[in-house]
Amino acid sequence: EIVLTQSPGTLSLSPGERATLSCRASQSVDNNYLAWYQQKPGQTPRLLIYGASSRATGIPNRFSGSGSGTDFTLTISRLEPEDFAVYYCQQYYTSRGTFGQGTKVEIK
């Protein structure tokens, strides 16, 4: 079973700052089948990144993904007010489709 551990649990930043979120897997995620989602309160999740580094349709280029194997990163280059939300990573290689526990990006 692949376990995904996200860090930090909460990130307190100001608009305009850079956000760096980590997702570490307990074993290698083959073919980098790793996605990132954004969820705002009361809303459905939104796909941001897939294949570890490909932006989904309509996602602004301030969002970028990187990493391979067991270590993955989501970077938001300059936080906009609408970016404050919870972010989840997910591996979609195994039938478990494991999600990380989430990182909350909050306004400082």
Place this chain on the structure above:
Amino acid sequence: EVQLVQSGAEVKKPGEALKISCKGSGYSFATYWIGWVRQMPGKGLEWMGIIYPGDSDTKYSPSFQGQVTISADKSISTAYLQWSTLKASDTAMYYCARRMTPGGYFYPVDVWGQGTTVTVSS
């Protein structure tokens, strides 16, 4: 417009059965995998399982195998999630979501239903 529309909120008692639905429109329903995701109150996302409506091939997360049944009726473009015996711990929001590529298994989900709230309480 591609949409997944889920059935409405449910309030049930422990021990009751339940079947919730997810209707797709605006695309070829039979050719995209549909997954189900649980979100318990105030908690994160949990992958439950996935079905290919074209041939009803279904794969469960081990955590949910035997606890729920996922099915689909491609003739009416609808996927289902059902319980035979609900427990209070099944109280959650349940989302259906579609894989992003037709026929593609190793892809994330990119279109989500609005969610169905299930409350199980005596």
